[in-house]
Amino acid sequence: MGYVAAKGGLEAIRAAEELVRRRRNSGTSPWLETSQLTERLRLAVDRVIGEGGLWAPDLAARAFRQAEGDVIEASHLVRSYRSTLPRLAYSEPVDMDHLEVLRRIVPAYRNPPGPQLLGRTLDYTGRLIDFTPDDVAQAAANCEAPTEAEEGPAADADTASDDAARRPGRLYRMLRDLDLVVDRTNPDDPEPYDITRQPARPGAPRSARLSTMARAETGALVQLWYRNILGPDNHLHEITLGEVRHGHLPVPVAHPRTGRPVAIGRVRVTEVEAIEDLDGIDEDGSRFDVGYGLCFGHNERKAIAMANLDISVHRDRGRSALEQSVLQTTDGLDASGFLEHLKLPHYVTFRSMVERKMARRSDEARGRAQAVHGLGGDEPDPELNNEELCR
Amino acid sequence: MSESTSAGSPTAELSPERRAELLALAPADALVALAEQCLLDDDLVVIAGPEVGMVMLTVREPIALERFHLGEVLVTRAEVERAGARGWCMRLGDDRLATLAAAVLDAEVGARGGQADAVVALCLATERDHDAEAEREWRDLAPTEVRFDELD
Numbered sequence: 001m002g003y004v005a006a007k008g009g010l011e012a013i014r015a016a017e018e019l020v021r022r023r024r025n026s027g028t029s030p031w032l033e034t035s036q037l038t039e040r041l042r043l044a045v046d047r048v049i050g051e052g053g054l055w056a057p058d059l060a061a062r063a064f065r066q067a068e069g070d071v072i073e074a075s076h077l078v079r080s081y082r083s084t085l086p087r088l089a090y091s092e093p094v095d096m097d098h099l100e101v102l103r104r105i106v107p108a109y110r111n112p113p114g115p116q117l118l119g120r121t122l123d124y125t126g127r128l129i130d131f132t133p134d135d136v137a138q139a140a141a142n143c144e145a146p147t148e149a150e151e152g153p154a155a156d157a158d159t160a161s162d163d164a165a166r167r168p169g170r171l172y173r174m175l176r177d178l179d180l181v182v183d184r185t186n187p188d189d190p191e192p193y194d195i196t197r198q199p200a201r202p203g204a205p206r207s208a209r210l211s212t213m214a215r216a217e218t219g220a221l222v223q224l225w226y227r228n229i230l231g232p233d234n235h236l237h238e239i240t241l242g243e244v245r246h247g248h249l250p251v252p253v254a255h256p257r258t259g260r261p262v263a264i265g266r267v268r269v270t271e272v273e274a275i276e277d278l279d280g281i282d283e284d285g286s287r288f289d290v291g292y293g294l295c296f297g298h299n300e301r302k303a304i305a306m307a308n309l310d311i312s313v314h315r316d317r318g319r320s321a322l323e324q325s326v327l328q329t330t331d332g333l334d335a336s337g338f339l340e341h342l343k344l345p346h347y348v349t350f351r352s353m354v355e356r357k358m359a360r361r362s363d364e365a366r367g368r369a370q371a372v373h374g375l376g377g378d379e380p381d382p383e384l385n386n387e388e389l390c391r
Numbered sequence: 392m393s394e395s396t397s398a399g400s401p402t403a404e405l406s407p408e409r410r411a412e413l414l415a416l417a418p419a420d421a422l423v424a425l426a427e428q429c430l431l432d433d434d435l436v437v438i439a440g441p442e443v444g445m446v447m448l449t450v451r452e453p454i455a456l457e458r459f460h461l462g463e464v465l466v467t468r469a470e471v472e473r474a475g476a477r478g479w480c481m482r483l484g485d486d487r488l489a490t491l492a493a494a495v496l497d498a499e500v501g502a503r504g505g506q507a508d509a510v511v512a513l514c515l516a517t518e519r520d521h522d523a524e525a526e527r528e529w530r531d532l533a534p535t536e537v538r539f540d541e542l543d
Contacts, residue, residue, distance in 0.1 A: 054445065056465035058484065088444035088468050088481075093451045093458050102532065110539055118535040166529070170453060184455035192449060192458045207459035210452065214461050251464050253446055255408050256479050262408045264415040265483035267448065267464060292452045296462055 006347070024068055034061035046268070046297025047071045051332050052078030053196070053215035055267045055296055072217065072336045079333060092252040092261045096294070099271060100166045101247040103298075108240045108275055114168020119246065120298075171242040172273055172290055182278070182287045200327045202318065209313060209326055213306040214295045217332030221305035224325055228312060235312050235322050242273035242290065246298045270299050274307035280315065289314070405514055407501075413514035414497055415482045416521060419489035421513055426492035429473070429499045429506045438477070440469035441487035441494075469494040476501030 025031075038045050038061045048060040052075040060078055067073035103119025106112040118124065130137075175181045193200060193208035195215075200208035213221060228236035249269045252261035272293040278285055291311025293303035313323045329335065405413070414422070445463040452459065467490040468481045478498025482490045496510040 050462075053462040054465060055448070055462060056484065059465060082445065082463065085465075086442070086444040087447060087463070088442065088466060090447045091449050091464075093449045095451055096453050102528070103535075105537075116537040117532055118537060119532055172453060186455045186457050189456075189458065192460050194447075194460055196460075196463075206455070207457055210457075210459040211461070214459075249448075249450075251446060251448055251483070253481060255411060256470070257477065258407055260408050262411045262415070262481075264412065264446075264466065264481045265464075269461070273454070290454045292454050294450065294452065294461060 020068070024066075032065055034058055034065065037061035037064055043298060044069070044071060046299055047218060048074040048078060050296040050299055050302065051075040051215060051217055052082065053296075054078050054082045072332045076333055076336075089253050092254060094249060094252060096249075096271060097167060097170075099245060099247045099249050099269065100266075101168065101245050102268070103244075103246040104168060105244045106171050106242060107244065108242050109171050109174075112168070112171045112243075113174065114164050166247075170273070175242075175275075175288060175290075180287055182284055182289050184289070202324045202327060204327065206310075206314070209310065209323070210292070210294070210306075212327055213293070213309060213330065216302070216306075216330035217335065218299060218302040218305075220330040220332065220335065221309065222301055224330060225305040225308050228309075228322070233320070233322065235316055235320060236308055237277060239274040239276050239291070239308050239311065241304065241307075242275045243271065244300060244304070245271040246300070247271075268297055270295055270297065270303040272300070272303040272307040274304070274311055276311045276315070278315075283315070405500075405511060407497075410497060410500060410511075410514055411480065413517045414480050414493040414510075417493065417513055417517040419486055419492075422489050422492040422496060425506060425509055425513060426495040428509070429495055429504060434473055435495065436472040437491070438470040438472055441467055441491040442469070443467050443485050443487065446481075471495055471498050473498035474502035474504060 038057050041064075045057060045060050045064055048064050048071055049055055049057065051071065052060060052063070054060075056078070059081065060074065063074040063077035063081075064071070067077060101117060101119075103121060104114070104117050106116055132140075172181065176183075190205060190207070193205050193211065195208055195211045200212050225236065227233050229238060246268065248266040250263035250266050252263050254260070255262045270293075274291040274293070276289045276291060278287060278289055283289075289311055291307040291309070291314070293306030293308075293310060295302050295306065309322075309326055313326055316322045444466060446466050448461045448464050449458050450461050451457070464483060465485060466481050466483055467486055469479070469487070469491045471478045471491070471494045473495065476498045478494040478496065478501060480490050480493035480497055482493065496506075496513070498504075500507045500510050
């Protein structure tokens with residue numbers, strides 16, 4: 001067997017691409033508008049945004065449709081597009097107290113500052129498939145849509161304008177005021193690490209870990225969290241959640257003439273604080289510590305896993321491979337790209353492996369022949385061809 | 392984030408930052424229609440863009456007060472000059488026409504052009520629409536507030 005350079009398959013690739021396009025875009029169902037995706041399948045679109053690392057809902061919906069509903073493939077499309085764009089500015093650092101909540105729960109404490117709002121969530125809904133006939137559901141939806149005439153002032157207008165309701169205080173601050181959390185304030189205010197310019201490796205600052213997890217693949221973070229809770233790694237406690245928030249966050253940039261901040265719009269994010277009960281021999285057991293999670297869109301699973309892993313890596317202080325796992329194995333594109341490349345032709349690789357097997361068998365046969373015929377024995381194994389034996 | 396100021400004529404009611412915020416939110420068709428009115432005299436120099444790009448969104452997390460990059464945001468930016476006044480706009484998403492129109496309107500106010508009051512009126516209407524949307528949003532959210540009862 002020898003190595004032969006080969007080419008081909010271009011026409012087949014084109015035909016496969018065309019088959020995907022035709023099957024996706026044609027058919028008997030109505031054309032799938034991107035607005036349907038952003039309104040009705042928002043959680044999937046939010047995952048594409050988060051894992052693509054680019055807040056662009058319409059673009060993410062378009063990618064999701066093009067990828068036939070494959071979140072990672074859609075994220076890949078978004079990241080590819082992103083790589084063609086210039087970075088026009090950095091935002092002013094956003095104080096997370098400016099988050100305007102659409103949902104906020106505090107699992108650790110019943111009476112936190114500000115309300116606990118369940119908001120738009122499936123958490124408390126029975127896991128039963130809704131078999132309402134489509135025409136009935138559609139008619140009901142039409143009845144539920146408010147008309148302009150019906151839209152009077154808000155039911156509780158005072159509360160609507162109340163910052164305490166939309167920007168509630170944090171349980172963390174209550175704990176800090178009670179001196180129940182370790183002071184993690186970093187007075188150096190280091191420049192944030194930019195993972196889009198330089199891959200993060202173990203030893204990178206915390207800002208690199210937070211950025212890495214913010215655009216990590218949701219399943220990878222959940223798996224890493226679970227492996228550490230119940231699996232062999234065991235670096236995690238079952239942490240109590242302080243805050244779980246989903247809401248609007250402004251995007252402030254400096255005005256080019258005045259230098260003062262201008263909120264050019266807002267994005268939706270999910271934010272989580274995870275309270276850790278410190279119990280290590282080198283830790284302050286009279287206080288708690290807190291991990292932090294934040295990601296684009298509404299993705300509580302991801303933000304919870306991120307907050308848990310943030311505090312775990314902090315406590316681990318490089319003693320195990322946890323930091324490496326977070327930094328180097330949670331990116332969906334990295335992992336899927338490596339996995340999916342296995343589908344590409346590996347003819348040369350595999351051929352070389354076959355040849356090594358053949359050579360080994362040849363050596364073994366020669367050894368057996370020598371054992372039978374003595375040291376000088378050179379009787380060939382009739383099952384092996386002479387060409388291979390002579391290599 | 393910025394706040395409106397209130398003094399004198401409508402054009403004085405908005406700080407440059409608040410005007411930029413509201414032009415970034417205003418409906419695209421209204422921006423374009425009004426910009427076309429402004430440009431009847433053909434006095435416009437495009438200084439930059441309209442260009443689609445990204446803003447890196449940096450946040451300061453509340454635990455250690457450290458900054459980190461959350462991710463990027465798709466934006467369109469344009470800057471123009473009109474009658475000696477600069478106009479600037481940056482909007483979320485990919486919409487070159489609306490962004491260029493908004494920059495024209497920003498310059499129109501800076502130059503105190505004939506449509507300046509109309510631009511401010513559009514900004515104030517946008518602000519009212521935004522507030523009304525916030526109220527509608529709260530109307531949906533308020534009933535989901537959890538109120539606990541103490542058990543005896």
